[in-house]
Amino acid sequence: MRMTRYFLPVLRETPAEAQIASHRLMLRAGMIQQSSAGIYSWLPLGLRILRKIENIVHEEQIAAGHIPMLMPTLQPASLWQESGRYDDYGREMLRITDRQGRKLLYGPTNEEQITDIFRAHVNSYRDLPLTLYHIQWKFRDEIRPRFGIMRGREFLMKDGYNFDIDKAGAIHSYNRHMVSYLRTYERLGLQAVPMRADTGPIGGNHSHEFLVLADTGESEVFFDNRILGNRFGDRKLDFDNREECQGIFDEWTSPYARTDETHDPKEFEDQVPAEHRQTSRAIEVGQIFYFGTKYSQPMQAMVVDADGQRTAVHMGSHGIGVSRLAGAIIEASHDDKGIIWPRSAAPFDVGIVNLAQGNTATGEVCDDLCTALEGLGMEPLYDDTRERAGSKFATMDLIGLPWRITVGPRGLAVGEVELTERRSGESIKCTPEAAVNRLRSIYTGQGG
Numbered sequence: 001m002r003m004t005r006y007f008l009p010v011l012r013e014t015p016a017e018a019q020i021a022s023h024r025l026m027l028r029a030g031m032i033q034q035s036s037a038g039i040y041s042w043l044p045l046g047l048r049i050l051r052k053i054e055n056i057v058h059e060e061q062i063a064a065g066h067i068p069m070l071m072p073t074l075q076p077a078s079l080w081q082e083s084g085r086y087d088d089y090g091r092e093m094l095r096i097t098d099r100q101g102r103k104l105l106y107g108p109t110n111e112e113q114i115t116d117i118f119r120a121h122v123n124s125y126r127d128l129p130l131t132l133y134h135i136q137w138k139f140r141d142e143i144r145p146r147f148g149i150m151r152g153r154e155f156l157m158k159d160g161y162n163f164d165i166d167k168a169g170a171i172h173s174y175n176r177h178m179v180s181y182l183r184t185y186e187r188l189g190l191q192a193v194p195m196r197a198d199t200g201p202i203g204g205n206h207s208h209e210f211l212v213l214a215d216t217g218e219s220e221v222f223f224d225n226r227i228l229g230n231r232f233g234d235r236k237l238d239f240d241n242r243e244e245c246q247g248i249f250d251e252w253t254s255p256y257a258r259t260d261e262t263h264d265p266k267e268f269e270d271q272v273p274a275e276h277r278q279t280s281r282a283i284e285v286g287q288i289f290y291f292g293t294k295y296s297q298p299m300q301a302m303v304v305d306a307d308g309q310r311t312a313v314h315m316g317s318h319g320i321g322v323s324r325l326a327g328a329i330i331e332a333s334h335d336d337k338g339i340i341w342p343r344s345a346a347p348f349d350v351g352i353v354n355l356a357q358g359n360t361a362t363g364e365v366c367d368d369l370c371t372a373l374e375g376l377g378m379e380p381l382y383d384d385t386r387e388r389a390g391s392k393f394a395t396m397d398l399i400g401l402p403w404r405i406t407v408g409p410r411g412l413a414v415g416e417v418e419l420t421e422r423r424s425g426e427s428i429k430c431t432p433e434a435a436v437n438r439l440r441s442i443y444t445g446q447g448g
């Protein structure tokens with residue numbers, strides 16, 4: 001992509017309204033623009049990041065055996081009246097009346113809607129287990145939207161719903177979600193710790209939140225810091241194997257780790273030696289719930305079991321804050337110059353900086369680099385503007401692409417460009433071909 005043909009409205013000034021790094025950097029890097037309180041447009045660069053995150057979420061859900069679909073943003077109030085939540089949900093729910101006088105709402109979550117779909121089509125235990133999910137915009141009329149997209153009113157969520165014949169089946173679904181979430185966050189370069197959580201207005205009795213430690217987080221958490229040594233890594237796992245999933249669940253949930261709602265100071269002291277007790281602020285990037293027959297019972301989502309009896313299915317719901325993750329990654333990975341994207345979420349893989357726009361030699365090398373990198377399946381962003389070198393470097397550092405190749409007449413005179421890693425700041429001088437080869441070996445593990 002050539003920058004002169006792109007839309008990248010970076011801001012040189014720090015926006016006064018932004019209190020935390022991710023909000024400031026997302027505005028400055030031209031990722032988002034506020035439309036009204038807690039409601040944002042995702043500009044082209046921001047959308048690329050959102051799509052990268054979404055893709056990883058999809059891949060991990062599908063790997064776990066969960067099935068993607070798409071439900072609408074607007075839901076009929078009647079479904080929520082059936083479950084009893086229409087009145088309970090309170091003023092966070094945006095209620096809408098259409099021209100026929102029918103009551104609708106902009107969905108804050110989809111338990112009722114999915115239960116309605118399920119009951120219309122599934123009648124037998126033979127069709128279970130089933131987990132359906134979607135990635136869709138939600139609306140919650142938060143009283144205090146803040147920190148940009150971190151606590152928005154409109155936000156993108158992955159929400160998944162499992163249907164099982166009994167509690168044991170639903171607990172396996174719960175564990176499977178925990179595993180798939182651990183893998184998702186690790187792929188995004190985040191350490192998200194599952195912590196025992198309150199179930200809130202969603203209800204139920206089995207819930208964990210996933211928290212990324214950050215001073216700017218809105219949650220307060222208490223944990224045994226030995227859990228920070230846990231990594232899922234690239235271990236192989238059979239998602240249908242109950243013991244294996246239970247083993248991962250036990251591994252991650254046996255150390256004490258709780259949010260302030262479930263924290264018990266006495267248990268904390270009893271279970272964790274003083275030197276391992278840690279308290280921190282943290283960002284909630286996901287939550288999983290098992291809630292049994294809370295919705296299936298009132299909404300009559302029944303199946304015939306193996307004994308021929310009609311029985312209400314056991315359910316859970318499982319959410320990942322997809323848009324919030326973009327902010328959480330930035331909170332966890334930035335410096336005073338800008339964002340440092342992990343490769344998995346980067347909007348482009350490599351920035352190419354032409355130090356002498358208009359110079360035939362540098363122009364040709366930059367074009368060749370773009371072609372070669374695209375040929376390898378990588379996505380370069382080529383700064384072909386007439387900005388000063390300092391300003392080009394500042395933009396590249398701000399938007400945080402993992403690599404930069406700098407092409408200038410002085411280097412080319414001796415056949416060299418400069419390849420710089422954003423995270424370490426380390427540079428090497430080499431031929432353009434060597435720079436491409438180096439990136440090829442990093443991205444594809446081939447050649448060198």
Ligand code: 5CA
Pocket residue numbers: 108109110111140142149150151152153154155157158159160202284285286287317318319320321322323324
């Ligand atoms: N129905 C359940 C799970 S599907 C549910 O709604 N869970 S939730 O309320 O915990 O939301 C799931 C995730 O969405 C949260 O962990 C958080 O990461 C994200 N989220 C919630 N509210 C907001 C918000 N106002 N702005 C941005 N992200 C949010």
